[in-house]
Amino acid sequence: MTLKTSMLRKTLLASAIAIAMAGANAYAQDVTIWTLNFTSEAANNAIQKVATDFEAANPGVNVEIVTRGVDDHKTALRVAAGSDKGPDIYFSWAGLGLGGEYINAGFSLPLDKYYAEYKWDDRLTASSLSFSKIYKGGRHGVPFTFKGEAVYYNKALFKQAGIEKLPESYAELVAAAEKLKAAGIPAITFGGMVNWHVMRLMDVILESKCGAKKHDALKNMQADWTAEPCATASFAELSTWSKNYILSPFMGIDQSQSFNLFVGGRAAMMLEGDWLVQQLSEAGNLDGYDIFPFPTGTGRLYGFAEYHYISSKSPNSNLAAKFLDYFNSTPVQQELLGKISTTSVNKNVTYSNLRPMDKKWLDIFNKYTDVYMNGDQAFPLDVTTEYFRVINEVASGNIAAADAAKQLQTFISNRK
Amino acid sequence: MQITKLASDQRLQAALLIAPALIIYAVFAIYPMIDVVALSFQKWNGLDANRHFVGLSNYIDIFTKDPVFWVAFRNTITWTILSTIFPPLFGLLLALGLNQRLFARNSLRAIYYLPVIIAPIAVATMWRWMYDPFFGIFNQVLSLLGLQSWIKDWLGARDVALYSAFVAYVWQTVGFSMVLFLAGLQGVDKSLVEAARIDGADRWQRFRFVTLPALRPTITIVLVLSVISSLKAFDIIYGLTGGGPAQSTQMLALWAFTQSMQIFDFGRGSAISTVLLLITLAIVIPYMRWAQKREEAAE
Numbered sequence: 001m002t003l004k005t006s007m008l009r010k011t012l013l014a015s016a017i018a019i020a021m022a023g024a025n026a027y028a029q030d031v032t033i034w035t036l037n038f039t040s041e042a043a044n045n046a047i048q049k050v051a052t053d054f055e056a057a058n059p060g061v062n063v064e065i066v067t068r069g070v071d072d073h074k075t076a077l078r079v080a081a082g083s084d085k086g087p088d089i090y091f092s093w094a095g096l097g098l099g100g101e102y103i104n105a106g107f108s109l110p111l112d113k114y115y116a117e118y119k120w121d122d123r124l125t126a127s128s129l130s131f132s133k134i135y136k137g138g139r140h141g142v143p144f145t146f147k148g149e150a151v152y153y154n155k156a157l158f159k160q161a162g163i164e165k166l167p168e169s170y171a172e173l174v175a176a177a178e179k180l181k182a183a184g185i186p187a188i189t190f191g192g193m194v195n196w197h198v199m200r201l202m203d204v205i206l207e208s209k210c211g212a213k214k215h216d217a218l219k220n221m222q223a224d225w226t227a228e229p230c231a232t233a234s235f236a237e238l239s240t241w242s243k244n245y246i247l248s249p250f251m252g253i254d255q256s257q258s259f260n261l262f263v264g265g266r267a268a269m270m271l272e273g274d275w276l277v278q279q280l281s282e283a284g285n286l287d288g289y290d291i292f293p294f295p296t297g298t299g300r301l302y303g304f305a306e307y308h309y310i311s312s313k314s315p316n317s318n319l320a321a322k323f324l325d326y327f328n329s330t331p332v333q334q335e336l337l338g339k340i341s342t343t344s345v346n347k348n349v350t351y352s353n354l355r356p357m358d359k360k361w362l363d364i365f366n367k368y369t370d371v372y373m374n375g376d377q378a379f380p381l382d383v384t385t386e387y388f389r390v391i392n393e394v395a396s397g398n399i400a401a402a403d404a405a406k407q408l409q410t411f412i413s414n415r416k
Numbered sequence: 417m418q419i420t421k422l423a424s425d426q427r428l429q430a431a432l433l434i435a436p437a438l439i440i441y442a443v444f445a446i447y448p449m450i451d452v453v454a455l456s457f458q459k460w461n462g463l464d465a466n467r468h469f470v471g472l473s474n475y476i477d478i479f480t481k482d483p484v485f486w487v488a489f490r491n492t493i494t495w496t497i498l499s500t501i502f503p504p505l506f507g508l509l510l511a512l513g514l515n516q517r518l519f520a521r522n523s524l525r526a527i528y529y530l531p532v533i534i535a536p537i538a539v540a541t542m543w544r545w546m547y548d549p550f551f552g553i554f555n556q557v558l559s560l561l562g563l564q565s566w567i568k569d570w571l572g573a574r575d576v577a578l579y580s581a582f583v584a585y586v587w588q589t590v591g592f593s594m595v596l597f598l599a600g601l602q603g604v605d606k607s608l609v610e611a612a613r614i615d616g617a618d619r620w621q622r623f624r625f626v627t628l629p630a631l632r633p634t635i636t637i638v639l640v641l642s643v644i645s646s647l648k649a650f651d652i653i654y655g656l657t658g659g660g661p662a663q664s665t666q667m668l669a670l671w672a673f674t675q676s677m678q679i680f681d682f683g684r685g686s687a688i689s690t691v692l693l694l695i696t697l698a699i700v701i702p703y704m705r706w707a708q709k710r711e712e713a714a715e
Contacts, residue, residue: 075677082462101680105463192572192661249549251661252572261550381679386483392662396574407483414481 029061031316031323033308034076035091037067038340039256040278046339054326063323074098080311081107088314089324091144094131094305095377097384103135108309110138114321124328127369128345131305141307142324143345148303148364149200149273149374150293152280157185157268166292170208173295177245180268188241189267191258192251192395195388196376200271200302201246202238202391203375207296209234212372215298219378225409235394235401242395251396259283273303274342274361281355291360293368301368304377386411449693455686462680474687485688488659488666491578492647492692495585495667496699499646502586504638507593508631512623514594515601525598529591536588540655543584547571547656571657574664581656581665588652589645593638600634601627632714636707640700647696668692 033051038044044067051063066087068076073091080086081102092099102108111132115121120142121129128143151173158176161183167173177187191197207215210230217223218231225231242250247267250258262270263283270276271294280286294302308327310320326332333346338354342361351362376384390408393399399407422428456474460467478485514525531539546553547570555567570580604627612622650669653659659666659674666674668688676685 071678078462078677078680101461101463107463193658195658195660249569249572252547252549252569252577257548257550266550382681385674385679389483389663392660396572396661398574398662411481411483414477 029316029319030064031061031089031319032064032066032087033089033091033323034066034068034073034080034087036073037069038275040275040282040339042278042282042339043275046336050327050332050336053332054323057326058322061319077102077107080313081105084313086311086313088316088320089308089310092141092307092309093377094141094143094307095373096134097373097377097379097381099141099307099309099377100135101381102309103140106312108140109312109314109317110140111142111310111321112138114310114325115139118321118325120325120328123330123348124345125347127371128305131307141309142328144306144308145341146303146305146343146345146365147273147275147341148293148301148361148368149271150291150302150361150364151188152262152270152272152276152289152291154262154265154268155288155290157265161185161268167295169295169297170205177241177269181244186247186267187245188269188271189247189258189262190250190271191253191255192392193254195392196374197255197258198242198250198395199375199388199391201241202234202387203372204271204294204296204302205234205237205241206231207298207300207302207372208294209237212298212300212370215372219373219375221379221383221412225405225412228405232401232405235390235404238391239394239397239401243397246395251392275340277342277355277357277361278338280357286355286357289357291357291364293364298372299368300370300372301364302374303371304373382415383412452686452689452693455682456690458683458686460682462682467683470683474683475691478684478687478691482684484663484666484671487663488668488671488688489691491664491666492649492668492695494578495582495649496643496646498582499585499589499642499649500639502582503589504593504635504642506586506590507638508597510590510594511597511601515598525594528594531588532591532595534588536651537655539584539588540652543587544571544656547580572661574661577657577661578665581653584656585649585652589642593642596634596638596641597631600631603634604630629714632707633711636704636711640704640707643699643703644696647692647699668695 035047038047048065051065055061055063077086077090077092080090090102092102115132124143125146128146131143132139132141157180161176161180163176163179165172167176180187188201190201206218210218210228214223214228214230218225218228242248247258247261253261258270259272259276259279261267263280277286280289296302308324310317310324314320328346330346330348333344333349337344337349337351338358342358343349343351343365351359354362375387379387386408390399390404393407394401394404455467457469457471458467459470459473510528514521514528518524545551549555549567549569549572552570554570558564558566568576571577608626608630609622612626617625648669649667650673653665653667653670654673657665659670669692672685672688672692674685675681675688679685
């Protein structure tokens, strides 16, 4: 071996080690987050800004945010769960139905040590944290948002229909819808093309007609849908709403078109989450609208939590936890307020510059301590699909209420 | 010497030439197909480490317990029948028209072919907007014409939704049939057409007895491709209706995808895919054999 050859080999070896180290270093400093492409552009920009600020505060760190639509995100997570590739942090709904599957499959890293290290329990609200404790084997996920859903209404259209007092019971809500109808105003708008939109109406009717306990039992599939008269009555009520009070036609439009119609004054109400405040603000006249919780009479708020989970396959869990700690820190949450959600999961955030509707939401969140979840978060995925189908059949007038309960129960019974 | 001899072996040359394509085909087509059939006898949610053998359970479930399978089956058959009739028929008529000496003939050919190169999901988005019950062009035009009673929720009413989607599909695919027929028409012997004209055959007779028989191989190809592409109809339905309202426009390909990639029951999804594969083979193979025999007999 000549000296020249030996030197060349040494140089190559040194280069290879340097490249490998540089590669390993770059790899250790990358955090990939998979989240939704939110409807509000302000929300997407705000999340991107958090990532950029974190990078600036932590030189050498690269935070990559990958956004997808709801269905694409769910599919991508499933694929990632079955492979070695995937995100370090992923967004998911916190309920047992949608997010729970990934946790039960071991895709989420238990975060007990990070909860202790960063003292998140001292910083975040108890209601939002409750979802981190519902799984066996440790704490999972960190709260991202806590979403409430309520009725948004067009003040001018309510006035035009002579509705002076906001409905405080389900019967009063139906009476208000009847007044709107009599005034020639469609009471409420939904987009039937996306199954989950009309589902919201069925969910709140079930809560109103069955009460909290029976509603939960039906959604947990512990009660028989055909044996509970309130289930059939709820489907009948859904049929009444679709025939009389929903802006028609609605099965051929999606949620965004439904929103456009609402903003255009074509319908008086919309059943939406607190995220709509920002959308309404971006669309124009926020003062023309107000909100009230769907009056179910059970004292529970319709809503759900969204979480950030650290993947059990992440090689950078410490850095991922550090990012989540930064994300949920008081200054960052203060900055995000109103952009992603009306209220923060951080209890130290102050609400000094709230818009009136944000203030209304805050009052609602403070008033309600119990929550009932959306059907697509409560049911397993196959039952959710059937739930959607049956709801749409009833809303389209294709099947009777009793048949709807029977078909749903048959499906549930068949899967056992 | 030995190597030179081997290199000059034509069979070896052929094997070497097709080997890369064969390997890619085996990895990306044959293996997944076999795996799908195997999965149809297993239960797997995509998350568990192991798949469990369940025999015919997935097939029994889709045939007897699935409330959507038979709707999807019926829709797929309806769609296939319509697809075998209308796009080829309109494609043939367009090809005959655009085979004449017309002003801007090439531009017209390009215009009619244009939808074929647009992504189906983009076509779906476009047509969804046109079908919008409130602001879509169809209902706006009907309204302007005073035909209020004709106004419909084109994609939301179950009695018309499938056919509305089919119109968009025809718009997108007719150009493909047209191009194949145009290519076929270039192969029609002009001297035979001229001879028939001299013999006194009118326009219809020249088409019926000269052009049409010459187009027979093209017709076979167009029909087979139409059947295959219609059986796997997915993206246009996914983009237009998502299988709704209430699964009434569901198709087998989309339902297989829904079961596998949205409900994550890969066993059932694979069983539906296998059924679709068998239907495709049951239609296409006998038809191709029959067409081949007819061609051989004609020669």
